[in-house]
Each structure stands twice: as C-alpha cells, then as structure tokens.
Amino acid sequence: MLSKETADRIRESAARYPSKQSAILPALWAVQHEQGYVTQEAMGEIAQHLGLPASLIEATSSFYSMFLTRPEGRHEVVICVNAPCMLRGADEMTAHIERRLGVRDGQTTPDGAITWHSTIECLGGCGGAPMMQVDHRFEEDLTYEKVDAIFERLRSAPAPHEMGQPHKALAVPPVKGEKARSGAEGARPRGRKTQQ
Amino acid sequence: MGLKPILTKDFGVENLAQLSVYEHTGGYTGFKKALGMQPDALVDLVKASGLRGRGGAGFPTGNKWSFLPKGMYPRYLVCNADESEPGCFKDRYLIETSPHQVLEGVMIAAYAIGSNLAFIYIRGEYLPQYEALEGAIDEARKAGYLGKNVLGKGYDLDVILHRGAGAYICGEETALLTSLEGYRGEPRLKPPFPAIKGLYGKPTVVNNVETVSNLPHIILNGAEWFSAMGTPTGKGTRVWCISGHVNKPGNYELENGTPIRELIEVHGGGVWKNRKLKAFQPGGASMMVLLPEHLDVALDFDAIAKAGSMAGAGAMVVMDETTCMVDAARRYVKFFQHESCGKCTPCREGTFWMANIFDTFEGGTAKGTDIDLLLDVGYNIDGRSFCPLGDASTWFPRSVIKYFRDEFEQHVAEKGCPFKKVPEEAVA
Numbered sequence: 001m002l003s004k005e006t007a008d009r010i011r012e013s014a015a016r017y018p019s020k021q022s023a024i025l026p027a028l029w030a031v032q033h034e035q036g037y038v039t040q041e042a043m044g045e046i047a048q049h050l051g052l053p054a055s056l057i058e059a060t061s062s063f064y065s066m067f068l069t070r071p072e073g074r075h076e077v078v079i080c081v082n083a084p085c086m087l088r089g090a091d092e093m094t095a096h097i098e099r100r101l102g103v104r105d106g107q108t109t110p111d112g113a114i115t116w117h118s119t120i121e122c123l124g125g126c127g128g129a130p131m132m133q134v135d136h137r138f139e140e141d142l143t144y145e146k147v148d149a150i151f152e153r154l155r156s157a158p159a160p161h162e163m164g165q166p167h168k169a170l171a172v173p174p175v176k177g178e179k180a181r182s183g184a185e186g187a188r189p190r191g192r193k194t195q196q
Numbered sequence: 197m198g199l200k201p202i203l204t205k206d207f208g209v210e211n212l213a214q215l216s217v218y219e220h221t222g223g224y225t226g227f228k229k230a231l232g233m234q235p236d237a238l239v240d241l242v243k244a245s246g247l248r249g250r251g252g253a254g255f256p257t258g259n260k261w262s263f264l265p266k267g268m269y270p271r272y273l274v275c276n277a278d279e280s281e282p283g284c285f286k287d288r289y290l291i292e293t294s295p296h297q298v299l300e301g302v303m304i305a306a307y308a309i310g311s312n313l314a315f316i317y318i319r320g321e322y323l324p325q326y327e328a329l330e331g332a333i334d335e336a337r338k339a340g341y342l343g344k345n346v347l348g349k350g351y352d353l354d355v356i357l358h359r360g361a362g363a364y365i366c367g368e369e370t371a372l373l374t375s376l377e378g379y380r381g382e383p384r385l386k387p388p389f390p391a392i393k394g395l396y397g398k399p400t401v402v403n404n405v406e407t408v409s410n411l412p413h414i415i416l417n418g419a420e421w422f423s424a425m426g427t428p429t430g431k432g433t434r435v436w437c438i439s440g441h442v443n444k445p446g447n448y449e450l451e452n453g454t455p456i457r458e459l460i461e462v463h464g465g466g467v468w469k470n471r472k473l474k475a476f477q478p479g480g481a482s483m484m485v486l487l488p489e490h491l492d493v494a495l496d497f498d499a500i501a502k503a504g505s506m507a508g509a510g511a512m513v514v515m516d517e518t519t520c521m522v523d524a525a526r527r528y529v530k531f532f533q534h535e536s537c538g539k540c541t542p543c544r545e546g547t548f549w550m551a552n553i554f555d556t557f558e559g560g561t562a563k564g565t566d567i568d569l570l571l572d573v574g575y576n577i578d579g580r581s582f583c584p585l586g587d588a589s590t591w592f593p594r595s596v597i598k599y600f601r602d603e604f605e606q607h608v609a610e611k612g613c614p615f616k617k618v619p620e621e622a623v624a
Contacts, residue, residue, distance in 0.1 A: 016356060018270075018313070018396055021378035025361055029320075056378075063380035063537075064361035066320045082282045083481065083527040084513050087440040120531045121364065122282035122481070123321050126439035126513070127446045136323035 037068035073115035074159035084126035226412030244419035246431035251404030263391035282481035283511030295332035301408025364535035426452030479508025482588035484595035526554035532589030543586030546577035560612035
C-alpha cells in the first residue's frame with residue numbers, strides 16, 4: 001500500500017498535466033522513491049489513482065531502464081564503460097570494483113549494502129572519466145583509493161529512500177573538506193571549468 | 197576565434213544557481229525586454245541572428261518557431277534536456293551551473309511562440325541537475341517570473357519539469373514527446389512535424405538546452421551582435437565537450453570557426469602522456485571518425501560536414517595512438533544495440549548483429565570476411581531505419597573500417613585484440 005504522501009503526489013502531478021497519462025513517469029518515480037523499487041501491486045495502485053488501466057502503467061514502465069522491479073542493495077553503484085570512459089581506464093576500474101565488492105556485475109554484496117553494475121549508457125561524466133554514479137550522484141575522476149573510500153561510506157549509510165525527504169536527501173555524507181554537490185549550490189564538479 | 201564566453205561568461209560567479217545571484221549578473225533582463233516586444237518581432241530577431249539548434253541537427257531556431265500554424269492553440273514549448281550522446285556533457289554543465297539561464301531561455305521561447313505551458317524533459321540520470329532546475333523553477337515562481345500575469349504583463353506561463361527514466365531514444369524529438377505523453381518512448385513518423393502536430397497533437401517546438409540558453413543574450417544584445425560571431429553559416433559560439441585522451445577534459449565555449457586543433461591542443465591541453473594523436477570524433481558516439489590530417493578543420497557545422505563527419509551535439513572524443521579502434525567502435529555499437537527502442541527491424545536486429553560480429557573480433561573468432569559483413573549490415577541499417585538512431589549506429593563503425601581496416605585484419609590474424617592493456621598505467 002502506498003503512503004498517503006505518495007498517493008497525493010501522484011494525484012497532484014496528474015492534475016498538472018494536460019493529460020493524466022503524462023503523470024505515469026512521475027508516479028513511477030514517486031513509488032520508487034518511497035519503496036526503492038516498483039512492484040506490480042504498486043503499478044495497480046498508480047492505475048487506480050490515475051484512472052488508467054494497469055496494463056498501460058506496466059507497458060510504459062517496462063520500456064525505461066531506471067525503474068527497478070525487485071529489491072536491490074541499499075545503494076546503487078553504476079559505472080560507465082562506454083568508449084569515452086574506456087579510453088580513461090573504465091575497464092580497469094570495473095575490474096577493481098568487482099574485486100573489492102566480491103560480487104559480479106549486477107549482483108548485491110552479501111551485507112545488502114551495494115548493488116553494482118556497469119553500463120554502456122553514457123552517464124554524462126566523460127569529462128571526469130572514469131566515473132560512476134552512486135544513487136544517481138556523480139563520482140568522477142575515480143582512482144582505486146577514491147572508490148574504496150566511497151564503498152566504505154556506503155556500507156553504513158542508509159538508503160536514499162529511507163531518509164526523510166527521498167529525493168532531496170544526499171545519500172552519502174560528503175567527504176571531509178569536500179563541498180556537498182547538491183542541486184542549488186556547488187553542483188559543479190572540479191575540472192569542468194570552461195576557462196582558467 | 198578561440199574562447200568566447202557568452203553563455204558561460206558568469207560561470208565563475210559563486211552560487212550562480214540562486215536567483216538573486218543570477219539577477220545580479222543581469223539575469224532575466226533578457227526576458228523582461230522580450231515581454232515588452234511583440235512575439236512576432238522576437239521570432240524575426242532570432243531568425244535574423246542566424247541561431248541554429250545546438251542539439252545536433254543544427255536547424256535554424258527562428259525558422260522552427262515560424263512553422264507553427266497561425267491561430268492554433270494551445271501550443272507547447274518543450275526544452276530537450278535529455279542529453280545522452282556518449283561524449284556529451286555540455287547541457288549538464290549549463291543546467292547545473294546556471295539553471296536560471298536555461299529557464300529564462302525557455303520563458304523567452306515560450307513567449308515568442310505564444311505558449312502558456314512549457315516543459316523541460318530531463319534525463320533520469322541527471323538527478324542533481326533535476327534538483328537544480330526544480331529549485332530554479334520554484335524561485336522563479338515565487339518571484340513572479342512564472343504563473344498568472346507574469347510581471348504584470350498579462351502573460352501566463354507555467355513550466356513543468358519532467359524526469360525521464362533511462363532511454364537515449366527520448367532525445368529524438370518525437371520519441372521525447374511520446375515519452376512525455378506517458379507512453380513507451382518510441383519515435384513517430386514525420387511528417388507531421390511537431391510544429392504542426394506535436395505534444396498532445398498540438399503545435400509544439402522542441403529546443404535544446406544550449407539553444408535556449410543563447411536566447412537571453414540574443415534578445416539583450418541584438419541579432420547583429422550575435423551574427424557578427426562565428427562563420428557565415430554557423431553564428432555564435434558552442435560549448436564543446438572534450439573527453440578521452442587529453443590532459444584537460446571539460447567544457448569550453450568557443451566561437452564557431454575555431455580550428456579543431458586549438459580545442460584539442462590548447463584548451464584540451466593536448467594529447468595526454470606525450471602520446472601521438474590517432475583519431476578523434478567531433479560529434480559524439482554517432483559521428484564519423486576524423487584523423488590528425490583534419491586538425492585544421494574549423495569547429496563549424498558545415499566545415500566538419502565537408503570533412504566527412506558531423507558536429508552533432510558538440511562532443512569531441514580524442515583517441516591516442518594506443519587506442520584500439522575496433523574496441524571503441526564495438527562499445528558504440530553495443531550502446532546503440534542497448535538503446536534501440538525495438539520499433540523498427542533494421543535498427544533492432546541490425547545493431548544486435550553488428551554487436552555480435554564486433555564481439556568476435558575482440559574475442560578472436562572473427563574471419564576476414566566479417567569486415568565486409570559488418571559493412572553490409574551497416575548498409576542495410578543506414579537509411580532504412582525509422583529514425584536517425586539506427587542510421588547513426590553505423591556511421592562510426594563504417595568510418596573506422598574505412599580508415600583503420602588494417603586493425604580489423606590484425607584482430608583476425610592475431611586471433612584477438614593486438615592492443616595489450618596495461619591495467620595499472622591505464623588508470624591515471
């Protein structure tokens with residue numbers, strides 16, 4: 001059963017669009033933020049709130065790769081292995097991640113902390129390659145040491161959807177001395193300057 | 197020529213993402229000026245400026261606007277922030293550093309075409325950038341830039357920020373609109389073009405993030421100012437993303453017409469580790485490879501097209517002498533295979549087979565005849581696919597076969613990849 005907050009959010013977004021079907025993606029996101037993944041039951045609830053057939057919700061959601069259909073680790077680590085990242089050592093970094101976490105691409109660590117996978121879909125971090133996303137936050141200019149430190153933090157950090165305001169919350173506390181990279185301030189990663 | 201910060205001129209200012217700071221740098225004065233003008237005059241101004249779309253196709257923005265049928269309402273402005281081209285990260289940079297500049301551009305475009313509801317479709321992976329835009333929209337609404345009777349000028353405008361969920365194809369404008377309507381993100385047949393029948397079947401304009409970010413500056417400084425920059429057919433500047441084997445990867449805003457050499461050797465800091473340049477790609481994953489002999493070609497839609505490639509989304513991927521071109525092409529083909537929406541057969545099946553054949557080259561089981569087989573499969577995809585995704589999947593691999601056929605032959609002869617990787621060294 002979806003929380004009242006999520007249900008309200010779904011109905012509110014349906015009211016904003018000229019067509020309520022446009023609210024399917026926002027609704028799926030709201031569900032995933034609350035529960036961590038999207039079940040068939042949840043899609044049934046979305047259908048009820050939007051007044052659309054459940055098959056339509058499933059047809060749409062199955063097209064998009066970012067909606068999870070089963071529970072995964074508390075944190076999601078995705079490393080890009082497309083060509084621009086490959087050129088800067090993404091394969092070696094991927095091998096390191098596999099060694100360090102001890103589980104294969106697509107699997108979850110035994111303690112349930114981290115699910116990792118490599119992706120051929122460019123994540124828009126070519127300028128900081130090799131790079132990965134941790135719970136959809138950019139981690140760039142990776143080194144083995146940096147990756148190890150990130151994993152260390154993730155082992156004890158709660159999942160983003162378990163933290164008060166789901167998608168406003170920063171999943172991982174920032175490293176000491178490094179500014180938080182949340183939306184409005186300091187979102188610019190280093191090395192991305194246009195001119196020096 | 198060279199660095200010419202227009203869009204990025206204030207990007208060194210701290211907290212530019214905040215409304216008060218953005219306003220302090222002159223933000224929203226372009227929108228205010230636009231609100232005092234007739235929409236038609238704005239369309240003419242942008243036409244006269246010569247601004248061409250920065251999303252990849254390079255279509256003149258003012259012309260796109262003028263295709264909307266007269267008297268048909270409602271009409272929609274959609275900003276394409278679904279940047280997903282491998283090698284491209286400029287829209288991300290523009291959004292996260294100055295979300296209000298993007299928003300101001302969206303407002304100007306919406307006013308110019310007579311739209312009261314605009315959308316920004318941002319890719320799902322860009323969560324921090326989504327939040328930056330969300331914050332900007334909230335601030336703008338509170339300050340009266342959005343809502344009913346904007347700034348007391350009698351114009352109503354709302355902007356909806358829509359988050360995608362992992363589909364490269366949704367960067368194609370008709371697939372984007374289908375996705376925005378809540379369906380699977382598959383492209384539609386053109387014509388009818390979105391200008392006639394777009395979002396919800398209504399007249400719609402789709403403009404890229406960098407395109408709309410140019411608008412406040414064009415409105416403030418005029419068409420002549422803008423068209424004085426760049427080349428005869430490529431006015432203004434572009435934000436170039438440079439990545440791969442260079443010392444200083446990143447975003448650099450350069451005047452159109454600047455030589456490729458300057459981008460790679462000066463701004464990009466040259467090829468890393470004192471190695472030699474082998475090849476580069478001027479427009480992201482889709483675009484054909486170019487060689488060191490093309491270094492003096494200008495960064496310009498037409499000049500790059502003349503050299504046999506395309507400027508595309510403005511993503512320069514640089515490859516040094518140690519690069520396995522077969523493996524680079526293999527990654528891109530796998531990318532297109534992964535991102536093919538499955539709607540049409542040439543793309544769905546063709547990218548699958550190309551990826552399989554590429555795997556045999558790296559795996560050591562390829563035969564000499566497989567090189568021509570790749571070309572044959574590519575020939576049967578290109579021009580026979582429903583949308584440009586299929587066509588584009590063949591351009592880089594075919595150009596690599598053209599220039600580096602010997603590397604494919606080497607893979608066959610040595611039964612595997614001749615470029616031995618040195619793990620420790622490869623990670624800088």
